[in-house]
Amino acid sequence: MKRDDYLPEEAEIIEVIQETGSNLNIKTFHLKLIGDDPVFDFKPGQFLMLTVHGVGEAPFGLASSPSNRDRIVISVKETGKVTAALHELTVGDKVGLRGPYGNSFPVEEHKSQEIIFISGGIGLAPLRSAIDYVLDPDNRGDYGRVQMLQAFRSPEDMLYDYDQPRWEDAENIDIKYTIDKPCEDWEHCVGFPHKLIEDEIDCIIEGAKYYVCGPPIMIKSVINELLEIGIKPKDIITTLEMRMSCGLGKCGKCNIGHRYVCKDGPVFSYQELLDMPEEF
Amino acid sequence: MRLKKLNSEELIELLEIFFAEYDLIAPFKVEQGRLNRVLFRKIRQNNEIPSIYLKEMPETTPKNFILPRDERLDFERFNSEREENENSLARAKTRLFFGVRSCDLAAIELFDDVFLDEDYLDPFYESRREKNIFIGYSNQILPPNNFQKELEIGYFDHQLAPAFIYEDLEARGREHYWLKIKAGYQFSKDVEAHLDNLETGEIGNLEKLLNDWEDKFTGETDFEIKNKLPFPEKEVFNQVDWQEPTASCLGCGVCTYYCPTCFCFDFFWDGSTKNRAWDSCMFSLFTEHASGHNPREEQHQRWRQRLLHKFSYHPQNYNDKPGCVGCGRCIYKCPVNLDIRNVINAVDKTLVKGGQASEER
Ligand SMILES: Cc1cc2nc3c(=O)[nH]c(=O)nc-3n(C[C@H](O)[C@H](O)[C@H](O)COP(=O)(O)OP(=O)(O)OC[C@H]3O[C@@H](n4cnc5c(N)ncnc54)[C@H](O)[C@@H]3O)c2cc1C
Ligand code: SF4
Ligand code: SF4
Ligand code: FES
8 A cells, every 4th residue: 555645755956957048948957865765766757746845846747767767857847936946946955756656658568669759848858758768778679660759949949959969879760850930040840740740750550659748739739630640549648737736646636537647647548538528 | 232312411421421531522503693603623621511512414524623624744743653653643532523414424434435545545634534433413304405315325324433323302301312332332431331321222212213204304305316326427528518507606615615525635835844725626726737728717617527526536436436425515505505406407417318319319
């Protein structure tokens, strides 16, 4: 039986990376647990609850591969109280964290398949845990070709520029980037991701899995496009965001129908979403 | 099973012994200007005992003591005591809740399902739930708007209560109160010694009395839930007209705060201390994201959540048990008299119509 007393454990910020350029509104935090047991075991797609002491608590998707056990990575967009306070913190500061919570990307089930990651903005953060897992040399052989379509508002909004060369150099991989509007010196695609799927991705109908993550409107239009092409709902995987307090399926905040996004999600296949009331 | 007959003085004597032995919590009449409210309160002194008021359904329930409206999640205190005393917020005395209606006992059972779950155990709840005794109560007045019978909750017994007291408001003397104690249950020595001195009752007589009450209650209620629970979630979510029956709702949350089965909560910080407080799905901010996006923009969508949580989602997650015990409080406490039974009727009507339509096809 799991016993969780909502008690966050102490963690220290060991690195802060300013991700985005002009907006300066996304930062990546590397954290380390301080207690007797510094190991934080999780699966790709799970999330944690982070406490900024005296301010509040908020959920964030784990953004690193679980194989990297000495640091916990999250990328945070400044939107309100907790995220603003977190953005003020720096290396050496302490935060609280509890978790991991939720289910995970079905990376085990999808072994030997091709995987296509489609992200919008900070939606790349939770996908990063699955990307790094699949590209991990220990696991790479278990999966087929990997394709990515990463969408950002502008070149300034791109995430993980330090990861991109490593990802591009990985074996059997194809990465496309797109921004909303044309701009100077941009050599990649332009336009919303759903408009680019047909031309830019080698869309495999059988034996490929589509992981889609981003703002709700982007998720909806990408999924519509994938269905149009003939991709089956069970092959489309996405994560949902709802307001959350407990992370344990108890506080009653995050339900869609009888399912709790914090416990039965945040990862759902589109097939599962079809069976749920549309309330997200 | 043991059955004892008591008059009013004997009941007070019994309560005095309970008070000496336990932390006694019972319904009280509290004056608020011209209004009287009946609320569960902890008895502080012996002379308060005659003011315990049982006749009318209390507005509050033991919920307020087991999942308080707000509580400090005081980890330091909690953890040190956990080591000493195997998980309990060391409470010197057992709490005895006296005069709890069967529907409210069913509500505690529902809380246990949620917070003492197999895959998750809430230690704060657990500690408050330890060392409690509940003594049930009923009389021949059906609480206003009560529909517990439709939810298959009996009026005169509940498994959480080792003892039940029945008050025959029409009888005087030793026939006024009947105390039923379940087989094998033993109170403390002092209480037992006192019980030994009380007159034993005839079970047949009590049964006859309770049958009469039940018949009377049946005559008084005509509400019916036509469709089986859980309501089919997607169908009901999409097809019922939620706006019409809930249009007058103010979103005040009163219904959820008085409801003995509502358990939604939120955390808030007081400096560096984490607290938990009741929250309500009837509030507009309940599901609002930081981005401003809100999956439930309108009040009727919040009503849909409240109703379906109780009659579809909760039963799906907890062995078909409804998330409502039919106590009726939300109906008489609502400032605009919005009646949950009418909303259930709207669901029933839609489902029946849908059923007929598919038969015709
Ligand atoms: C499973 C999950 C994973 C997430 N992963 C990330 C991530 O990797 N990076 C990232 O930047 N953001 C992520 N979010 C969104 C992030 O949790 C919100 O941006 C954050 O809660 C906003 O809090 P705030 O205090 O700054 O905003 P405020 O508006 O001040 O919010 C006040 C309170 O509302 C709640 N709240 C508001 N919006 C949300 C929301 N969208 N989701 C949940 N709770 C909310 C929080 O409990 C917060 O304490 C995720 C959300 C979920 C549910
Ligand atoms: S008490 Fe009545 S008005 Fe207030 S939220 Fe509940 S249904 Fe709406
Ligand atoms: S929903 Fe209304 S009738 Fe049902 S348990 Fe709650 S207060 Fe009682
Ligand atoms: S966050 Fe509390 S139920 Fe999901």
